[in-house]
Amino acid sequence: MVLKNNRVRTLCVDLGGSRVKIAVVEDGRVLASEMFAVCATTAETLATVAVKGRELMSRHGGSFAGLAVAAAGIVDEANRRVVICNGKYAGLEDIDLVSWAQREFALDFRIVNDARAALMGELAYGCAKGEADAVIVILGTGVGVSSVSGGHIVRGRHFVHGLLGGHIPVNFDDDRRCTCGGRNCLEAYVGSWALKEMAGDPTYDYRSLEQDYAAGDARAKTLFGTVSRALGAGTLALAHMFDVETVIWSGGVSRFTALIDEAQRLVLENAWTPWGKIRFLKAADPEASVTLGLHALYSGIEF
Ligand SMILES: [Zn+2]
Structure with a gap:
């Protein structure tokens, strides 16, 4: 793990099994977060992420380095898409998330499997530094x-x-x-x-x-x-x-x-x-590790 520079602000979204967590993170600290139950359809869930995410961003102005998303499933990190996502996010595989992130947030976008994000969070900021x-x-x-x-x-x-x-x-x-x-x-x-x-x-x-x-x-x-x-x-x-x-x-x-x-x-x-x-x-705070791992994607930490 190489730590370069983590003075950066990100919007992090954890698409969990039953809840979605959105957070604004800076320098490995969660400045604000919100949670909501997964909606009936994936389109509704993404629309809610867009509304709540933009609200959080406007409340915590400043410049954002990017939007990072964690999904439970197989994620093609290079092409920034979900390959297979079991459970509540039917059809997520077919959505062009790069365009979605650009359209809704005007932000760069990265996506990673949630377990991998949790590991990165613990390595970068948590119990496993x-x-x-x-x-x-x-x-x-x-x-x-x-x-x-x-x-x-x-x-x-x-x-x-x-x-x-x-x-x-x-x-x-x-x-x-x-x-x-x-x-x-x-x-x-x-x-x-x-x-x-x-x-x-x-x-x-x-x-x-x-x-x-x-x-x-x-x-x-x-x-x-x-x-x-x-x-x-x-x-x-x-x-x-x-x-x-x-x-x-x-x-x-x-x-x-x-x-x-x-x-x-x-x-x-x-x-x-x-x-x-x-x-x-x-993990001292098992609920925070995914969010911090997502932030690490934009904070110059190389794994
Ligand atoms: Zn099995």
Whole structure:
């Protein structure tokens, strides 16, 4: 990572699974932000981004270096377009976002996968400053993964390198269907959607599990065992695969300390790392890492 000059102001948009976050960022500090629920259509969502984004820009005048967008899906960073975007942004693949950004904001435009943005945010401004060989594991509805090697974010031939780390199989004695079409993926045990399925209760979330587990509930113990073993196995596979020294936890579920501690214990117990011991870091503000990573795209930081 090379830090050149980050005295710059940007408009950053995180197209999340259920909410869109827009922020004005300067020098790695969020000056103002707004959030709204994803609209019924992608066109409506983009129209709302344009209105709210321009409002934020006019309230915080000055010159903006660009508009940076994070999307959950496969993003062609070079051609600045979404290749595949699952879930709530149907048709985003067909929209010329470069022209949209020019028309609505008169700004330069960049777009990146959200997990990769979160990694860049933690490397540039967050808990992982100065880390050169690390993998981020983002625990939320799904499991987001991205890695940095020798200080460079490896993007791969199709911009997918590392990003599908949530979809490595962690179990061969089961038949859990995953959102990717595969079976028994890390995400099929650890994603919050999977927890609901395994609990047989659409309202069950990680907060429920944390409370029930602390209270000694038998079902919660079983679920905790399943989730922590999957998380430990998947994270160890990622650490081995990417030759990292550091694992960065992020996402709301990373606040579940007992779960993270158990996964870390399993990683260390089973790791083959003759060079030393894998270290673990946790994002201080998991909600901010994507935004700061987007800002980093315009702040002269080279990964
Ligand atoms: Zn999968």
